[in-house]
Amino acid sequence: MKTEHKDYSVVLVGPAGMGIQTVEQALVKILKSAGYHIFATKEYMSRVRGGMNSTSLRVGAVPVSAPVERIDLLLALAPGGVDHVSERISSSTVILGEKEQFEQEIPAGIRMIDVSFERIASAIGNKLYSNTVAVGLLGAVFHVEEAILEDFVLKRFAGKEQKVVEENKKAIQAGFEQGLRLVQSGLLDIRLQPDQRVKNQIVMEGIEAVGFGALAGGCNFIGAYPMSPSTGLLTFLAKHGKRFGVVVEQAEDEIAAIHMALGAWYAGARGIASTSGGGFALMTEGFSLAGMLESPLVIHLAQRPGPATGLPTRTEQADLDLALYAGHGEFPRAILAPGNLQQAFELTRHAFDLADRCQVPVFVLTDQYLADTYYNTEPFDLSDIRVNHHFVETQEGYLRFALTESGLSPRGIPGFGRGFVAVDSDEHDEFGRITEDLNFRTRMVEKRRGKEKFLIEQAMAPTVWPSPKKEHLVVCWGSTLPIVQEALEVLGREDAGLVHFLQVFPLHPSTAEILAQARTRICLEGNAGGQFARLLKAYADVEITHRILKYNGAAFTVEEIVRRLKEILK
Amino acid sequence: MLDEKVFYPGKLDIAWCPGCGNYGILRVLQKALAELGIEPHNLVMVSGIGQAAKLPHYFNCHYFNGLHGRALPAAFAISAVNPNLTVIAESGDGDMYGEGGNHFLHTIRRNPNITNIVHNNMVYGLTKGQASPTSRRGFKTPVQPAGVINEPFNPLAVAIALDASFVARTFIGEAERTKEILKHAIRHPGYALVDILQPCVTFNKVNTYQWFKENTYWLEDHNPLDRRAAFSRAIEESEGGKLPLGIFYINPNKVPYNQAAGLYETDARPLFQRSVDREKLKELLQSYLG
Ligand SMILES: Cc1ncc(C[n+]2csc(CCOP(=O)(O)OP(=O)(O)O)c2C)c(N)n1
Ligand code: SF4
Numbered sequence A: 001m002k003t004e005h006k007d008y009s010v011v012l013v014g015p016a017g018m019g020i021q022t023v024e025q026a027l028v029k030i031l032k033s034a035g036y037h038i039f040a041t042k043e044y045m046s047r048v049r050g051g052m053n054s055t056s057l058r059v060g061a062v063p064v065s066a067p068v069e070r071i072d073l074l075l076a077l078a079p080g081g082v083d084h085v086s087e088r089i090s091s092s093t094v095i096l097g098e099k100e101q102f103e104q105e106i107p108a109g110i111r112m113i114d115v116s117f118e119r120i121a122s123a124i125g126n127k128l129y130s131n132t133v134a135v136g137l138l139g140a141v142f143h144v145e146e147a148i149l150e151d152f153v154l155k156r157f158a159g160k161e162q163k164v165v166e167e168n169k170k171a172i173q174a175g176f177e178q179g180l181r182l183v184q185s186g187l188l189d190i191r192l193q194p195d196q197r198v199k200n201q202i203v204m205e206g207i208e209a210v211g212f213g214a215l216a217g218g219c220n221f222i223g224a225y226p227m228s229p230s231t232g233l234l235t236f237l238a239k240h241g242k243r244f245g246v247v248v249e250q251a252e253d254e255i256a257a258i259h260m261a262l263g264a265w266y267a268g269a270r271g272i273a274s275t276s277g278g279g280f281a282l283m284t285e286g287f288s289l290a291g292m293l294e295s296p297l298v299i300h301l302a303q304r305p306g307p308a309t310g311l312p313t314r315t316e317q318a319d320l321d322l323a324l325y326a327g328h329g330e331f332p333r334a335i336l337a338p339g340n341l342q343q344a345f346e347l348t349r350h351a352f353d354l355a356d357r358c359q360v361p362v363f364v365l366t367d368q369y370l371a372d373t374y375y376n377t378e379p380f381d382l383s384d385i386r387v388n389h390h391f392v393e394t395q396e397g398y399l400r401f402a403l404t405e406s407g408l409s410p411r412g413i414p415g416f417g418r419g420f421v422a423v424d425s426d427e428h429d430e431f432g433r434i435t436e437d438l439n440f441r442t443r444m445v446e447k448r449r450g451k452e453k454f455l456i457e458q459a460m461a462p463t464v465w466p467s468p469k470k471e472h473l474v475v476c477w478g479s480t481l482p483i484v485q486e487a488l489e490v491l492g493r494e495d496a497g498l499v500h501f502l503q504v505f506p507l508h509p510s511t512a513e514i515l516a517q518a519r520t521r522i523c524l525e526g527n528a529g530g531q532f533a534r535l536l537k538a539y540a541d542v543e544i545t546h547r548i549l550k551y552n553g554a555a556f557t558v559e560e561i562v563r564r565l566k567e568i569l570k
Numbered sequence B: 001m002l003d004e005k006v007f008y009p010g011k012l013d014i015a016w017c018p019g020c021g022n023y024g025i026l027r028v029l030q031k032a033l034a035e036l037g038i039e040p041h042n043l044v045m046v047s048g049i050g051q052a053a054k055l056p057h058y059f060n061c062h063y064f065n066g067l068h069g070r071a072l073p074a075a076f077a078i079s080a081v082n083p084n085l086t087v088i089a090e091s092g093d094g095d096m097y098g099e100g101g102n103h104f105l106h107t108i109r110r111n112p113n114i115t116n117i118v119h120n121n122m123v124y125g126l127t128k129g130q131a132s133p134t135s136r137r138g139f140k141t142p143v144q145p146a147g148v149i150n151e152p153f154n155p156l157a158v159a160i161a162l163d164a165s166f167v168a169r170t171f172i173g174e175a176e177r178t179k180e181i182l183k184h185a186i187r188h189p190g191y192a193l194v195d196i197l198q199p200c201v202t203f204n205k206v207n208t209y210q211w212f213k214e215n216t217y218w219l220e221d222h223n224p225l226d227r228r229a230a231f232s233r234a235i236e237e238s239e240g241g242k243l244p245l246g247i248f249y250i251n252p253n254k255v256p257y258n259q260a261a262g263l264y265e266t267d268a269r270p271l272f273q274r275s276v277d278r279e280k281l282k283e284l285l286q287s288y289l290g
C-alpha cells in the first residue's frame, strides 16, 4: 500500500451481532486520540443477528466528513464479507482476512493478507474477541501507541468482570502484535500526519448533535415511541436528560407523543416530538392541532426510505413533501435540514427559539445517514446559549388569541399570571372559546397564516460555496452538504459551486436571485421525485436544469457525485 | 373553601340540550372544586371533542381543549411539567374509551397526578346518536339499526385490571354523592378515574334518568382496598346484575408519576421557571473529546 493518500478508507464487514458497531465506536475514539481526523458511517440490516453489516471509516491527515466508495483496507471478519462490498473493491484495495474463508470471494488481482482474526481470538478464549483483535491490528497499522489502546480497553470495559477485561486486553495486544508484524514486514505501509487540532475537537454522531442542540435549546420534555433512525435522540435524552431536568417518557404511540409535547409547551416547557416518517404520519393530526392552538412545537423527523415500513435502517430524503404538506387546514411551519454536525446542533437549538418566538411548529429534518454518522468537529459554541422564553405573565382579562397589530398574540401559560390560558382545537374567539362566527373565522385564518411572514423574516440564507457567481451550481439540502462539497473539490472545476439549503421552508428571500445567476442548476437530493426541485419551482419560481437523484437506500458517495457531475458538465 | 361562583364564566351560549346530564356534572364539579379550595388559576381542564368535552368552555379556568380522544397524553404532560397545577382530563365515553382507548390504558399505567372524568352517556352525542363503546347490547342507532352486537367496554374492570390507583363510578342523578366522589378523586395523589353515568336526553332514549335509577345501586360494605372484590363488583352487571356506584378501588401504595420519575427531587420548581445549565452542558461536551 502506498502513502500518497491524505486519508485512508478502512471498511469492516461482518454479520449483525458480531460487534461491528462496537469496533466502529472503538476505532473512532482510538484513532482520534492518536490525532487523526476520523469519519465513520455504517450501513446495517434491519435485524439483530446475521446478515451483513459494514462500517466505513476514513482516517485522515485532513478533515474528512463524507463517505467514499473507495476501500483502501478491507477487514473481512466473516465469510460473505468481501462479496458484501464487492462493488467497492478495486486494484488498490488490500483485504485482510482469513485466506481459506475467502478463497471464492477474492476477485482476481486483488491483494489479500492472511490474518485469522477468529483464530487469534479463539486462542485467547472466545472467537467473539475477533473484533477486539481487529481494533488492535488497526491501531498498530496506524501507528497508535499501545498505551492508548490499553487505556481504551480499561475505560471501555470498566466495571466488567476481571476476566472480560483481561481477555480483551490480550485480544487488543494480540491484534496489535499482528499489526506490527505487517508493518515491519513492509506489507502495510501507512503514513499519515496526525493533526494537533484534532485533540481539542469533539467526535460524535449526528443524532447526538441533534441531542445537544435540543438541550442547548432548552428542550425539557420528550415523549417518543421508538422508530429507527430517530430512536437515538430518545436514548440520548434518556441518558443525559436527568441532569438537565428533562422529562423523558416512552409514549404508547406517536399520537400520544405529539400530544404530550403539545401539553408540555402549553404548560411552559419545551417539548420535542421525535420520530421517522411512519410515526410522523400518525402525528399529523396533532401537528395540525399545533397549527390551531398556535403552539410552538419542535419535530425531529429522521427520514428513512418509505413508503410504509420501507427500509428501516437505510437513508433517504423523501419526507420533505410530508413535512411540507402535513396536517389538515392551513397554517405555517418551518423546515430546517442540517447538513453537518455543527448545523445539527445549531439548527435544533434554533428550532426551539423559532418555534417559541413565532408560535409555529418547526421541523428538524434529518435522515439515517446524518443520524448514524460520526466525525470530529470543533466543539459546539456554548458561549451564548441563554434560552429566551417567549411566554408572558398574564393579566386579568388575558386573551390567548388576541388580535394584535404585529399579528402575534402574546403567549401565556397556566400558573403564571392572573389571566386564564384557554386553547381550543375548534375555531375560537380571542379568548379561546369555541365560535362559529364566520366573519371572525376569516380573521383567524389570516392571523394564523400571517405568521409565515415572521418565518420568512428570520429565514436562514442558503450557504453558497466556495464563492458566489458560478456558472454551474449544485443545489442541495440537508445531509448531503459535505459530500457535495468534497465531490466539487475532487472535480476541481473553477466554474462550479454549490448552494446548500439548511432552511428548506420557507425559503430565504434571496433564493431566486442566488440561483438565477447560474447557467446550470443541478438539484441533488436523495429521493426519486425531486421534491426540493419542485419546492424551488413552486415557492421561488426557480427552474432546475438537471437533477441528480438517488433512492436505493444508500447515502451518496463522493465518487458517485463526481461521476454524475461529469456526465452533466461534459 | 371558595365560593363556587369563582368558576362561573359569565353569560355564555351553552351548546347542551335542556335536561342534559352534562349540566349536572358542570355544577357538581364547580362545587367540588370550590369546596376543595382549588383556585381557578391553578386549575387546568383538558378535554377532547364531543358534547362532554365542551365543559371547560363553561368554566372559569385554564383549559386545553384538544383533539378527539387525545386529552390524556396532553394532561399527563401538563401535570409532569408543572406539579403545582390541578389537572382534570374530562371527555365523553366515545372520546376516552373509543378514540382515546390506548391512551386510557397507558395513562393508567403511568399514574400521573390527574383526575380523569368520563361523562358516560353510552352514546355519541355530538355526532348525533351512534353507538359508543359503552352502549349496551341491543341499543339501536342509525348505524346499528339491528342493535349493538359488540360487548360493551367495561372501563372500571379495565382500570382495576391495570391496578389504577383510584376507580369510581357515579350517576349524575345523585349530585351530592357525585360531588363527594369527585372531591376524593381530585385529592387523590395519582391517577383517578371517575366514570359518571350521564343521561343523554336527545340521543339515548334507553339509558334515561329512570333507567339509571333502576339499574344502579350504591356500594355498601365494600372494601375499596380489596382489588379482587373491586373487580367482582365491576363485572356484576355483565353477569346479570345492576351497575354498582361508588368508589370501587383505591391503591394507596401507588407512587404518582412525577415522584416515581424523580422529577422534582432536587428542584421543586416547575419546568417553565428553570433554565439550561451551561456548565453541565459544557461538561457533557467535554466528554465527547474522545
Ligand atoms: C378524529 C375524529 N374523529 C371523529 C370525530 C367526530 N366526533 C366528534 S365527537 C365524537 C363522539 C362523541 O362521543 P362522546 O365522546 O361519547 O361524547 P358525547 O358527545 O357523547 O359527550 C365523534 C365521533 C372527531 N372530531 N375527530
Ligand atoms: S346530545 Fe345528549 S349529551 Fe349532548 S347535550 Fe344533548 S342531551 Fe346532552
Ligand SMILES: [Mg+2]
Pocket (backbone or CB within 6 Å): B050, B092, B093, B094, B119, B120, B121, B122, B123, B124, B125, B132
Ligand atoms: Mg358519549
